[in-house]
Amino acid sequence: MPMLARPAVRWSLLIALWALVGAVLWIVLVQVFLLALNPFCHLQAPGVARVQVVSVDRNQDSQITDFVSVKHGDAERVLNLAKDEAAELRPDDEVWILDAWYADGLRPTQFRLTLLRVLLEYPALLLLPAAWGLWRVGKAKRAADAAPPPPVRRTFTDDFHLRAQRFAKPAEEKKESATDEHG
Numbered sequence: 001m002p003m004l005a006r007p008a009v010r011w012s013l014l015i016a017l018w019a020l021v022g023a024v025l026w027i028v029l030v031q032v033f034l035l036a037l038n039p040f041c042h043l044q045a046p047g048v049a050r051v052q053v054v055s056v057d058r059n060q061d062s063q064i065t066d067f068v069s070v071k072h073g074d075a076e077r078v079l080n081l082a083k084d085e086a087a088e089l090r091p092d093d094e095v096w097i098l099d100a101w102y103a104d105g106l107r108p109t110q111f112r113l114t115l116l117r118v119l120l121e122y123p124a125l126l127l128l129p130a131a132w133g134l135w136r137v138g139k140a141k142r143a144a145d146a147a148p149p150p151p152v153r154r155t156f157t158d159d160f161h162l163r164a165q166r167f168a169k170p171a172e173e174k175k176e177s178a179t180d181e182h183g
Contacts, residue, residue, distance in 0.1 A: 004140030017133045020126060027123045041104040046122070048113055051077070053093045056086050065108050070097070080109040088112075 003009055035041050051070035059066050059080075066086035068079040079097060081089075085108075089095065096113035100121055103109040111117045119126060 004137055005144035010137055010141060010144075013133065013137050017130050017137070020130050024123045024126050024130070027120075035102060038104050038106065040106075041102055043101065044099065044103050044109075046101045047099040049097050049099075050094060051079075051097050053089045053091055053095065055091055056089050062105075064106070081111065082108045085112050 004013070049072050051072045054069040054071055054076065057067040057069065064082065065080050066083050068081050068086050068089060070077050070079055080103075098111045098113045098117055098121065100107075100109055100111065111121065
């Protein structure tokens with residue numbers, strides 16, 4: 001029996017996968033709710049870029065973000081990074097930057113590219129492995145519920161009785177002797 005066909009494993013995986021789907025939907029719902037309440041928010045194209053840090057400057061107006069001047073090819077940009085991420089950067093560092101899908105004045109608009117940050121900014125990406133997992137669990141359940149093949153039927157022959165029949169009278173002699181005894 002495959003591992004996913006076992007009911008305990010299958011139910012544990014189903015609960016975990018549906019909890020993941022619920023968490024992703026909750027995060028997306030909270031993001032949309034916060035966007036709806038923020039009048040200064042606007043959508044922007046998400047992107048990833050490898051940039052070279054020119055300088056890190058303090059943002060006096062924000063307790064959350066700092067400005068980071070970077071060079072992307074020939075163009076210079078000013079990024080709005082979180083204070084802890086900006087504090088780690090030094091001039092002439094080359095880093096990967098992830099642009100958020102929306103910009104507002106309250107939170108960072110760019111982040112250092114990490115797997116955790118990608119999943120936090122774009123949680124809907126987690127729905128792809130969750131859908132694949134739900135499909136695999138469903139496939140395993142259908143395979144487990146399929147009718148098992150009929151058992152192989154074997155007939156065992158009693159060897160003792162076969163050997164004893166060698167010495168038995170032929171069927172015709174049995175009939176004659178039976179009529180002689182009764183007649």
